[in-house]
Structures are given as C-alpha cells and as structure tokens.
Amino acid sequence: MNCNEAAPLLPTYGDGELDPMQSAEVEKHLLTCAECAARRDEQVALSARIKRDVPYFAAPPSLRSRIDAVLAGTRGTLRSRPVWDRWRWLGAGALAGSMATVLAWLMGSAVLEWRDGTDLAAEAVADHVRATLSNHLTDVATSDRHTVKPWLSARLDYSPPVQDLSGEGFALTGARVDYLEKRAVATLVYRYREHVVDVFVRPAAEGTARSRSPVSTVRGFNVVRASGAGMDWLAVSDTSADALTAFVARLARGDAAP
Amino acid sequence: MEVRLPDGDARSRCAELVLPHLNSAYNLARWLSRNDADAEDIVQDALERALKYASGLQGTNAKAWFLTIVRHTCYDWIGRNRPAELVPGDGTDAIEAAADPRPTPEETVIADADAQALLRAIAALPVGFREVLLLREQEDMSYRDIARVIDIPIGTVMSRLARARGLLRRSPLLHSVLPQSMRTVGK
Numbered sequence: 001m002n003c004n005e006a007a008p009l010l011p012t013y014g015d016g017e018l019d020p021m022q023s024a025e026v027e028k029h030l031l032t033c034a035e036c037a038a039r040r041d042e043q044v045a046l047s048a049r050i051k052r053d054v055p056y057f058a059a060p061p062s063l064r065s066r067i068d069a070v071l072a073g074t075r076g077t078l079r080s081r082p083v084w085d086r087w088r089w090l091g092a093g094a095l096a097g098s099m100a101t102v103l104a105w106l107m108g109s110a111v112l113e114w115r116d117g118t119d120l121a122a123e124a125v126a127d128h129v130r131a132t133l134s135n136h137l138t139d140v141a142t143s144d145r146h147t148v149k150p151w152l153s154a155r156l157d158y159s160p161p162v163q164d165l166s167g168e169g170f171a172l173t174g175a176r177v178d179y180l181e182k183r184a185v186a187t188l189v190y191r192y193r194e195h196v197v198d199v200f201v202r203p204a205a206e207g208t209a210r211s212r213s214p215v216s217t218v219r220g221f222n223v224v225r226a227s228g229a230g231m232d233w234l235a236v237s238d239t240s241a242d243a244l245t246a247f248v249a250r251l252a253r254g255d256a257a258p
Numbered sequence: 259m260e261v262r263l264p265d266g267d268a269r270s271r272c273a274e275l276v277l278p279h280l281n282s283a284y285n286l287a288r289w290l291s292r293n294d295a296d297a298e299d300i301v302q303d304a305l306e307r308a309l310k311y312a313s314g315l316q317g318t319n320a321k322a323w324f325l326t327i328v329r330h331t332c333y334d335w336i337g338r339n340r341p342a343e344l345v346p347g348d349g350t351d352a353i354e355a356a357a358d359p360r361p362t363p364e365e366t367v368i369a370d371a372d373a374q375a376l377l378r379a380i381a382a383l384p385v386g387f388r389e390v391l392l393l394r395e396q397e398d399m400s401y402r403d404i405a406r407v408i409d410i411p412i413g414t415v416m417s418r419l420a421r422a423r424g425l426l427r428r429s430p431l432l433h434s435v436l437p438q439s440m441r442t443v444g445k
C-alpha cells in the first residue's frame with residue numbers, strides 16, 4: 001500500500017471502521033511512512049481534544065421533571081411506579097451512562113427473546129451487569145496496581161498482570177473476583193471516559209496462540225477477547241468496540257511493550 | 259429489582275427503552291439548537307412523539323431509534339426558528355455566518371482559550387456536519403448507526419465526517435485563539 005492508497009483510508013482507520021485486512025495494510029504503511037503517521041496523529045489528537053474539551057450536555061433536572069410529567073400521563077399504562085422512579089435510584093454521576101446501558105440491557109432482555117446461553121461472552125456480560133446493578137463493581141477499590149495485584153494473588157491460584165493505563169484514558173479503579181465457566185477469575189475494573197470497563201483475566205488456555213482480538217456484541221455491550229502475556233483477556237463495556245479493541249490489545253502486549 | 263414489563267404495552271416498554279438515552283437525546287438537541295431551553299422543549303416533544311409511535315420501536319437499537327426522532331424534532335424546530343441554517347451547501351461560507359460573536363454560557367466557564375476556540379468552531383459548523391461529528395466523537399456511534407439516525411448512506415456519513423473534520427482543522431476560530439483586537443494591541 002502506498003500513500004495514495006493509504007491516505008484516504010486514514011479517517012476510517014482511525015474510527016475503527018476499516019475491515020481487518022485493510023486495517024493491517026494501513027498499519028503496515030504507517031510503520032514506514034512518517035507523513036501518513038503524522039496525519040494519523042493529527043486525527044487522533046483532534047478526536048482526543050473533542051472528547052476532552054467539548055462539553056457533553058447531560059439532561060438537566062428541569063427536563064427530568066418535565067419528562068416525569070409526560071410519563072404521568074401514561075401512568076395508567078404502567079403497572080406500578082412511573083418508569084423514571086425505577087431507574088432514578090441509580091443516581092447521576094460518572095456511572096450514569098453505563099448504568100443506563102445496563103438497564104437498557106435488562107429491559108431489552110425482558111422484552112426480547114434472550115437465550116440464556118453458556119457462551120463465555122454472555123457469561124462475562126452477565127457478570128458485568130450484576131456488578132454494575134448491585135453497585136458493587138470492585139472488591140478492592142484503588143488505582144494502585146501494587147495493591148490490586150497482591151489482593152488478587154491472595155484469592156486466586158494465579159497472579160494476573162495489573163496495569164494502570166490512565167495515560168491512555170483507561171484508569172484502573174479496582175478489581176473483584178468473578179466466576180467464568182465455574183472458575184474464579186480476576187476482574188480488573190477500569191474507567192474510560194464515562195464508561196466502566198471490566199477486564200476478565202485468566203491464564204491462557206494451553207496452546208492458545210496470540211490471536212487478533214475477536215469482537216462480539218451481547219445485548220448492547222461490546223466484548224473483546226485477546227491472548228497475550230500468558231493470559232486470556234476478555235473486556236466488557238458499553239464503550240465503542242474500537243476503543244475496547246485497542247485497550248485489550250494494549251493489555252495483552254504486557255508491561256514490557258514499547 | 260422488578261424488570262419484567264407489563265405485557266403488550268408498547269408505550270411503557272418504549273419509555274423504558276428510550277429513557278436510558280435521555281442524556282444522549284439532550285446532548286444532541288442542545289448541540290443542534292445551541293440553546294438550553296429549546297433543547298428541553300425538543301427532547302420533551304421527541305419523547306411524546308416516540309411514545310406515540312412506540313410500536314415502531316423494533317429490534318434492539320433503542321438509542322438510534324430515539325435519536326432519529328430527536329433529530330427530526332430538532333430539524334422541525336430549526337426549520338421554524340432558523341430556516342437559514344438549513345440552506346444546503348458545502349458549508350464553507352456558512353461557517354463564518356453561523357458563528358455567533360457572543361460567548362455562549364458554557365464558554366464563560368471554560369478558562370482554557372484553546373478549549374473555548376474548539377467549542378466555538380464546532381458550534382459554528384453547519385448543522386449537517388456538526389451532528390455527524392458529535393454522534394461520532396461524543397456518542398461513539400458506529401458509521402452504521404449514524405447512517406440510521408440521519409438516514410443517509412454510510413458513504414455519506416464518511417464524507418460528511420471528513421468534511422466536518424476538515425472544516426474544523428481549517429477553522430479560523432481554531433487558529434485565532436487570541437482575538438484580532440488583542441493581537442494588534444500595542445502596535
């Protein structure tokens with residue numbers, strides 16, 4: 001791939017919307033072309049500035065009371081309390097976005113056919129939802145990886161690598177122990193912008209190759225898997241698949257990565 | 259916690275599905291109308307429309323469905339109140355015309371001049387470019403979902419996004435962090 005071919009693909013590549021084949025080609029070109037790499041950096045910088053500096057306007061309380069009034073008009077159709085009350089308890093704040101998605105998931109799952117599969121991704125999403133809804137995301141709440149790692153090691157028969165990637169937008173907020181496929185597993189909890197990201201880490205299954213991370217979507221949550229640094233990694237979040245994929249790939253590269 | 263819903267009640271089911279996206283709805287309305295009070299009117303109106311057409315909510319993507327309605331409501335509002343903003347074009351001229359010289363309320367609380375400049379440059383983007391950019395950058399929506407909300411082909415999402423980013427990069431607002439008057443002081 002040369003510059004003329006790569007340059008028009010850069011925005012799509014940056015948005016994580018390029019197919020894996022083309023993505024790999026663009027990546028290869030970026031390694032050897034300073035000009036295109038600079039264009040890519042400029043786009044990343046602009047996106048980062050928008051995310052950081054441009055205000056996100058959350059619905060103000062005045063709107064919420066107006067919505068209550070609208071819904072009061074539909075109260076006859078609601079069996080118990082107004083819809084609003086049912087999720088007001090979740091409160092505002094940084095978690096609101098994720099909470100909302102969790103609820104959408106629950107509501108969706110009640111409405112639509114939801115096969116309670118044994119699939120790993122579905123199980124991980126169920127863990128994520130349970131932790132979020134019970135407001136118990138972490139058993140140990142700290143951004144200090146030197147606290148998280150021994151805490152997990154004491155409770156598991158392995159010692160997962162723990163990294164704080166605040167510099168890349170993923171701030172470690174703590175950890176908990178979950179169960180996946182009937183085995184205790186380390187769950188690292190990160191905050192990425194307004195999203196919660198759960199990362200399940202367990203020793204790599206025998207013979208697992210270092211693979212490209214497969215992405216799936218379960219009830220509106222993105223689930224991304226990767227293998228690396230001797231571990232299998234599985235991340236669940238309502239943030240975008242591209243952000244999650246980059247993050248998991250970064251974790252799977254391990255500490256020693258450049 | 260009670261999660262089972264009353265059977266066959268499209269309205270309440272609809273409310274349950276779209277209310278979690280109230281912040282996204284307000285943010286979109288606020289950015290398209292550039293006004294707090296109008297954004298509230300728009301979202302309330304959109305919710306009423308959504309409840310009315312509740313049976314149209316199918317599948318899982320309540321967010322894209324609700325934002326489609328919010329966006330339609332915004333455009334109706336803009337058509338009534340600021341029809342000039344809907345004049346088609348590539349937006350190159352409009353970017354200056356649309357820039358309101360007065361600082362917006364949020365600008366006054368942002369101390370960082372660069373951040374203010376970016377905010378004003380985005381607010382000054384023609385509405386068709388502003389919406390694509392914000393759905394992508396703030397809502398992290400996929401090209402496919404943006405295409406659904408705006409009802410345009412994915413190729414058009416890509417070209418508008420490229421145009422929006424290009425306009426931002428070249429925006430005079432972004433490069434003149436200091437007002438002209440301050441730069442010429444002391445000459």
Ligand SMILES: [Zn+2]
Pocket residue numbers: 002003004006007029033034035036037
């Ligand atoms: Zn190149």
